[in-house]
Amino acid sequence: MGSVTNSILSGTSGRTGRVVIANVHGVEVSRIRPVMRSSSTKPQTVHRELFRFAVAFLGLYKSFARLFFGKRKELVTLYNQAQAITVTWTNNAPPASTNESDLCTVFVYVPSRRDGQLFSGVAARLAGTATANLLPLYAGEEVHVWATFIDEGATEACNSKYMGSVTLT
Numbered sequence: 233m234g235s236v237t238n239s240i241l242s243g244t245s246g247r248t249g250r251v252v253i254a255n256v257h258g259v260e261v262s263r264i265r266p267v268m269r270s271s272s273t274k275p276q277t278v279h280r281e282l283f284r285f286a287v288a289f290l291g292l293y294k295s296f297a298r299l300f301f302g303k304r305k306e307l308v309t310l311y312n313q314a315q316a317i318t319v320t321w322t323n324n325a326p327p328a329s330t331n332e333s334d335l336c337t338v339f340v341y342v343p344s345r346r347d348g349q350l351f352s353g354v355a356a357r358l359a360g361t362a363t364a365n366l367l368p369l370y371a372g373e374e375v376h377v378w379a380t381f382i383d384e385g386a387t388e389a390c391n392s393k394y395m396g397s398v399t400l401t
Contacts, residue, residue, distance in 0.1 A: 288346040293339065296350050315366040315400045319379050323357055332358040334381040339392070340366060341376045348375075357381055366400065374399045 250265045272280070319338055325331035335353035342348055355362035366375075380392035 285346070289341065289348075292341065292348045292350070296337065296339065296352070315368065315370055316363050317366065317375070317377060317398065317400075318361060318363045319377065319395055320361045321357075321379070323360055325357055330383075331381075332356070333384050334390075335384065336362045337380050337382055337389075338362060338364045339378045339380075340364060341378075342370055342373050343376065344373055345370075353382070370400050372400065 252263045252265050254261055254263065317338070317340060319336065321336075323332065325334070334357040336355045336357065336359075338351040338354055340349050340351070349364070349366060351362075351364040354364055362379075374397055376397045377395040378392045379395050380389055382389045
């Protein structure tokens with residue numbers, strides 16, 4: 233990928249032959265359009281399917297990750313309603329510490345649909361329990377649940393914990 237600066241192509245977008253001009257986050261770039269092959273080998277197909285799964289999963293997690301894993305710099309990227317999931321925990325914050333006001337965030341992933349929901353700040357650490365209401369269309373689906381705590385100022389988050397899987401009723 234090349235950067236286009238002060239050229240005859242400046243201010244344009246689209247493709248000429250295999251050269252593609254695009255504006256990516258305010259920066260004009262030129263790329264070569266890839267050539268698609270009509271057939272792929274079994275390992276390529278398996279690899280592509282795994283990559284699709286990873287992209288779908290991380291796409292759902294992106295809004296949360298953007299809050300705590302850096303800021304965009306030019307072209308460099310960072311990395312509610314019927315069924316309810318209740319998450320419980322033991323408050324391990326030292327007595328009278330500021331950690332007791334940390335907020336629980338719950339992430340629910342539905343692998344069969346490659347979909348999920350993020351519930352930010354559903355309860356304070358001191359509460360010991362949080363409930364997240366899921367869309368009715370997930371009834372009967374197996375879901376995987378993660379939870380984490382974020383400080384009140386939304387500047388720090390602890391490592392998320394996998395809480396397990398459950399089938400929604």
